[in-house]
Amino acid sequence: MSSRWGLSLPLTGIPLPAHRDLVRELPDLGYTDAWSAETAGCDAFTPLVLAAEWAPQLRLGTAIAPVFTRGPGVLAMTAASVAEMAPGRFTLGVGASSSVIVEGWNGGVFRRPYQRVRDTVAFLRAALAGEKVSADYDTFSISRFRLERPPAMPPEIMVAALRPGMLRLAARLADGAITNWLAPTDVAKVKAELKPDTELVARILVCPTTDKDAARALGRLLISSYLTVPVYAAFHEWLGRGEVLRPMQEAWARGDRAAANAAIPDRVVDELIVHGHPEECRERVSSYVDAGVSVPILSLLPTGDDPVGLVRALAPAR
Structure with missing residues (x-):
């Protein structure tokens, strides 16, 4: 600790x-x-x-x-x-x-x-x-x-x-x-x-809830809002998430937020958003x-x- x-x-x-x-x-x-x-x-x-x-x-x-x-x-x-x-x-x-x-x-x-x-x-x-x-x-x-x-x-x-x-x-x-x-x-x-x-x-x-679906839904909204901003997109390209986040970024660029959120894998949400009990x-x-x-x-x-x-x-x- x-x-x-x-x-x-x-x-x-x-x-x-x-x-x-x-x-x-x-x-x-x-x-x-x-x-x-x-x-x-x-x-x-x-x-x-x-x-x-x-x-x-x-x-x-x-x-x-x-x-x-x-x-x-x-x-x-x-x-x-x-x-x-x-x-x-x-x-x-x-x-x-x-x-x-x-x-x-x-x-x-x-x-x-x-x-x-x-x-x-x-x-x-x-x-x-x-x-x-x-x-x-x-x-x-x-x-x-x-x-x-x-x-x-x-x-x-x-x-x-x-x-x-x-x-x-x-x-x-x-x-x-x-x-x-x-x-x-x-x-x-x-x-x-x-x-x-x-x-x-x-x-x-930190999203302290045991409702995993709710935590991931909120996480997706935040990820698509932030990691499409150029400075954060470049950060995650450097960290090695460029390829996995590219479908989200392309959908966002088309103006399709729903598709952008859907394109974010669960594992990315779980990596970046702390959730659970x-x-x-x-x-x-x-x-x-x-x-x-x-x-x-x-x-x-x-x-x-x-x-x-x-x-x-x-x-x-x-």
């Missing part, structure tokens, strides 16, 4: 303020970490500010904040604010995100993602250390920026990484790598691109740790059952 056990917040269907009692309970349940994501729901930082107040024992992290959807200065200010709320307990996870989120949902330009992530990490290192930054990076220029409230303890910075180039960048310039949408058997290939001591955080989709799910998450994941983040999928009860049931065995 990992010495760290994370939960992705907020839970689906529960308003942010209603998380208070559960978050306060998490350390007693054995959870050590609360991590947030940012797609089209809550922003990545507000849930962590609340968690910092409700459960000051928890380690907090963003997985991830996109580097294209905020200016570098705003990203530094936001990170500094959370770091002030949770000194020594906050990790800023940044990443390129995807063209869907950056361009389709935010009206930005998804261009040269590797370089943008690299430049943002370099800027953040200097800015969060309280330095006055004037620099011409490859993807943006900064003139005389200095945080008015630099954190007493700058946060660790991690990089979302799927393939070798970004994984090596994370190992070289950041404090660790964050990944998702992988099976336990994929961890070794990811780890091979990192330094031996590089921390690896993984968001793991909560105890089985907990053991499967532990297999990611055994393979080399430093911090598993349980991302709870809706099953129709009480999500708070499921969080308790998925707590690490002690």
